[in-house]
Amino acid sequence: MSLHEGFGSGNKDSTPDLKPNDLVMTPVNIAQEMIGFYEIEPHHHVLDPCKGDGAFYDNYPECTKSWCEITEGVDFLKWNKTVDWIITNPPYSVFEDFLRHALKIADNVCFLVPLAKVVSSLRRIDMILDNGGIVSIRTIGASRCGFPFGFPAAAIHMKRNYKGRTKIEKWR
Numbered sequence: 001m002s003l004h005e006g007f008g009s010g011n012k013d014s015t016p017d018l019k020p021n022d023l024v025m026t027p028v029n030i031a032q033e034m035i036g037f038y039e040i041e042p043h044h045h046v047l048d049p050c051k052g053d054g055a056f057y058d059n060y061p062e063c064t065k066s067w068c069e070i071t072e073g074v075d076f077l078k079w080n081k082t083v084d085w086i087i088t089n090p091p092y093s094v095f096e097d098f099l100r101h102a103l104k105i106a107d108n109v110c111f112l113v114p115l116a117k118v119v120s121s122l123r124r125i126d127m128i129l130d131n132g133g134i135v136s137i138r139t140i141g142a143s144r145c146g147f148p149f150g151f152p153a154a155a156i157h158m159k160r161n162y163k164g165r166t167k168i169e170k171w172r
């Protein structure tokens with residue numbers, strides 16, 4: 001049975017603070033395509049901070065990999081080990097806490113999110129730019145990701161100490 005079955009979906013009894021949009025699972029093909037955008041090497045450590053049903057975690061290439069998932073009792077906000085990559089679709093209701101903590105512990109943070117989640121707040125933009133910069137933004141329709149809303153989404157790659165240009169293109 002799916003971890004999140006039964007709550008549009010999700011285990012809302014054990015994690016009553018989670019909102020339905022926190023529990024939108026990424027289609028496996030979309031997770032695979034997104035992982036393919038990035039140059040993960042076998043010696044890298046990749047963390048999925050909120051693995052859900054594992055669309056990202058199960059598809060990372062050969063590397064050291066770890067996961068957190070609050071519904072399985074592992075809270076990312078308490079994870080302290082540094083990693084090379086975080087690649088995932090994060091929960092939206094705690095997006096800013098996730099972003100802050102991800103930037104602190106990972107050299108590369110790649111989030112599949114509604115684009116507005118990142119650019120709607122100067123505090124969030126500053127958080128990213130004070131840490132480094134944005135390497136790439138690949139835009140994609142939310143419906144293609146199976147997301148139940150109409151906002152444009154994007155795979156956003158944020159990198160520590162990155163001061164180069166940002167590539168903005170369509171997800172192809």
Ligand SMILES: C[S@@+](CC[C@H](N)C(=O)[O-])C[C@H]1O[C@@H](n2cnc3c(N)ncnc32)[C@H](O)[C@@H]1O
Pocket residue numbers: 018021022023024025026027048049050051052053054055056068069070071074075076077088089090091092094
């Ligand atoms: C939008 S879903 C995406 C799940 C998965 N990454 C995917 O792309 O299919 C976000 C996930 O974050 C989990 N979550 C929420 N808060 C968390 C926390 N503090 N630590 C770890 N996982 C959390 C939720 O239970 C949910 O599974």
